[in-house]
Amino acid sequence: MSEYKGIKGFQVQTRTEDPSEGIAGDFYYNSSTGQFKTVNTGGAPIGAWASGGNMNTPATSRFSAGTQTANLASGGATPSGPRIALNEVYDGTSWTEVGDLNDGRLNESGAGSGTTTAAIVYGGSNSDPDFSVNTESWDGSSWTEVNNLNEGRSNLFGVGTSTATLAYGGQSGSGSTYTVNTESWDGTNWTETNNMNTARGGGSGVGQVYTAALAVGGYTNQNSVEEWDGSSWTEITEINSGRGNQMGRAGTATSGIISGGNSPGTARMANTEFWNGSSWTEIADLAVARYGVSGQGGTSGAGLAYGGNNPSDAVTNVTEEFTAADFEIKTVTTS
Numbered sequence: 052m053s054e055y056k057g058i059k060g061f062q063v064q065t066r067t068e069d070p071s072e073g074i075a076g077d078f079y080y081n082s083s084t085g086q087f088k089t090v091n092t093g094g095a096p097i098g099a100w101a102s103g104g105n106m107n108t109p110a111t112s113r114f115s116a117g118t119q120t121a122n123l124a125s126g127g128a129t130p131s132g133p134r135i136a137l138n139e140v141y142d143g144t145s146w147t148e149v150g151d152l153n154d155g156r157l158n159e160s161g162a163g164s165g166t167t168t169a170a171i172v173y174g175g176s177n178s179d180p181d182f183s184v185n186t187e188s189w190d191g192s193s194w195t196e197v198n199n200l201n202e203g204r205s206n207l208f209g210v211g212t213s214t215a216t217l218a219y220g221g222q223s224g225s226g227s228t229y230t231v232n233t234e235s236w237d238g239t240n241w242t243e244t245n246n247m248n249t250a251r252g253g254g255s256g257v258g259q260v261y262t263a264a265l266a267v268g269g270y271t272n273q274n275s276v277e278e279w280d281g282s283s284w285t286e287i288t289e290i291n292s293g294r295g296n297q298m299g300r301a302g303t304a305t306s307g308i309i310s311g312g313n314s315p316g317t318a319r320m321a322n323t324e325f326w327n328g329s330s331w332t333e334i335a336d337l338a339v340a341r342y343g344v345s346g347q348g349g350t351s352g353a354g355l356a357y358g359g360n361n362p363s364d365a366v367t368n369v370t371e372e373f374t375a376a377d378f379e380i381k382t383v384t385t386s
Contacts, residue, residue, distance in 0.1 A: 119374075121166065154196075164212055186198060208255070210257070233246055255300045263305070301373065310324075310337055
């Protein structure tokens with residue numbers, strides 16, 4: 052009979068307890084429990100939401116850029132309704148007010164691109180009805196107006212960096228007039244590129260780079276999802292719970308999460324869904340159901356959700372952090 056050492060070239064390790072750090076693919080015997088165990092890749096499905104530091108100012112429909120531990124929240128609307136120019140930076144623990152936008156506005160898709168030291172915001176609404184073309188660039192201390200979008204719109208999607216961004220969809224006219232237009236930003240100018248398949252706005256753009264992005268949910272098609280490969284849009288697997296009116300987002304076009312939003316009708320949602328590149332899975336709910344929620348994390352295992360309108364329609368300053376382990380330990384079974 053062959054031995055494990057002869058097949059794999061080493062013996063199965065014996066440990067008295069499970070490790071606090073692990074390498075995916077590791078295999079060992081726990082002598083305390085009498086079980087063989089494996090170390091598997093972790094990720095969003097085994098994560099959970101926890102309380103973070105609350106924003107200084109309750110606000111909804113903010114632009115968002117950055118990661119879970121370094122995030123920039125720009126503009127939005129306060130409980131009394133006016134659009135604001137206020138900006139706050141999150142350091143993973145608390146929020147600090149920084150330089151204001153030149154043009155106070157909100158955007159019900161949370162579009163924003165970049166980091167806490169180099170970001171841009173584009174489009175949005177500073178009054179009703181208003182469909183802004185304005186673009187502003189953030190250098191870590193102040194905002195500067197730069198070249199405008201080609202098409203004014205609010206509720207638009209967006210992903211990327213301060214010098215390479217994709218802006219797509221959105222509301223471009225009164226009533227329910229939505230657009231399929233997609234524009235790319237090269238750090239200086241916006242250029243029109245290939246259109247989306249379905250006009251929509253008010254959903255969530257998931258992705259970290261302008262060559263790979265998702266358009267998730269939104270007004271007109273609350274279940275549908277489209278994927279951008281750098282040159283064209285393709286309809287892909289729908290989300291499980293249709294929603295619009297801005298949700299939190301994190302991760303990439305092949306491993307991402309969305310959280311919150313507004314279901315058909317008026318219901319505020321706590322649902323979070325994880326995308327693995329081929330299918331959506333419902334995972335841990337937000338503690339506070341809400342729409343108009345902002346947040347952008349660096350990975351699907353490190354998400355952020357802040358602000359928005361809670362079930363009583365009150366505008367909140369609550370921040371939640373989603374964390375998923377890098378690995379998980381599973382017991383080997385024979386049945």
